[in-house]
Amino acid sequence: xxxxxxxxxxxxxxxxxxxxxxxxxxxxxxxxxxxxxxxxxxxxxxxxxxxxxxxxxxxxxxxxxxxxxxxxxxxxxxxxxxxxxxxxxxxxxxxxxxxxxxxxxxxxxxxxxxxxxxxxxxxxxxxxxxxxxxxxxxxxxxxxxxxxxxxxxxxxx
Numbered sequence: 740x741x742x743x744x745x746x747x748x749x750x751x752x753x754x755x756x757x758x759x760x761x762x763x764x765x766x767x768x769x770x771x772x773x774x775x776x777x778x779x780x781x782x783x784x785x786x787x788x789x790x791x792x793x794x795x796x797x798x799x800x801x802x803x804x805x806x807x808x809x810x811x812x813x814x815x816x817x818x819x820x821x822x823x824x825x826x827x828x829x830x831x832x833x834x835x836x837x838x839x840x841x842x843x844x845x846x847x848x849x850x851x852x853x854x855x856x857x858x859x860x861x862x863x864x865x866x867x868x869x870x871x872x873x874x875x876x877x878x879x880x881x882x883x884x885x886x887x888x889x890x891x892x893x894x895x896x
Contacts, residue, residue, distance in 0.1 A: 740816075742767045742893070743780065746789035747798035752822040752854040753789045756886055760787060760820075763890035772800045780808050785816040785846075785893060790836075791853070792823035797836040809841060817841070818893045819848040824872050824880055826850040847892035852880035 742764050746757040754771065761767045770777060780786060788805070790797035805812065819842075821832055829850040833842055842848065855878040857865050868874050 740766065740784040740894070741782070742785050742787060743778065743783040744769045744787045744789070745772055745777065745801075745804065746770070747772045747791065747801050748789075748822075749791045749793065749798075750854065750856060750859045752852075752881060753791050753820075755854070756820060756822060756851055756881065757787075757789055759883070759886050760890055763887065764893065772798075772804060777804065780811045780815075783815065785818070786812055787818040787820070787893065789820045789822065792821050792825075792832050792836075792850070795828070795832060795835055797821065797832075802836065805837065805841065809838065812841060813844055816893065817845045818889060819845050820886075820889055821848075821850045822853045822881075823850060824853040824855055824868075824874070824878070826852060826880070826882075847889055849885050849889050851885045851889065852882045854879045854881060 744757045744760055744767050746753045748754040757769050761769045790801040833848055855874050
């Protein structure tokens with residue numbers, strides 16, 4: 740099965756997950772939606788979409804991609820993963836950002852954790868994260884078990 744792993748990233752966590760999925764799945768094309776040309780979705784057997792969640796919202800580029808390709812996405816196995824430090828609102832984040840029929844169609848969807856690296860954040864982001872998440876130093880909450888389970892769900896194993 741040939742997979743398209745399409746992701747948007749802000750500070751790198753979503754890219755890291757895309758790379759882990761790449762290592763767990765056969766025949767993948769990993770594409771950063773912001774920096775690389777998006778291939779024709781019809782050329783793939785399955786599609787995985789990844790985005791960071793910031794203030795409850797996924798990247799606009801991901802929403803634009805879904806709106807432009809929804810009909811094709813509805814014909815393929817689909818996986819959606821989100822990266823963020825607050826994973827307890829997973830269902831809310833998914834429902835706020837993705838069409839209901841696409842979520843119902845998705846083979847798997849998961850909030851797999853996130854990374855906070857104050858060295859990659861600007862001043863205002865550091866202040867906001869300190870206030871909301873109470874974090875001041877490097878924190879990695881990426882859940883390798885969730886990422887592996889996500890990959891297994893996509894393969895049907």
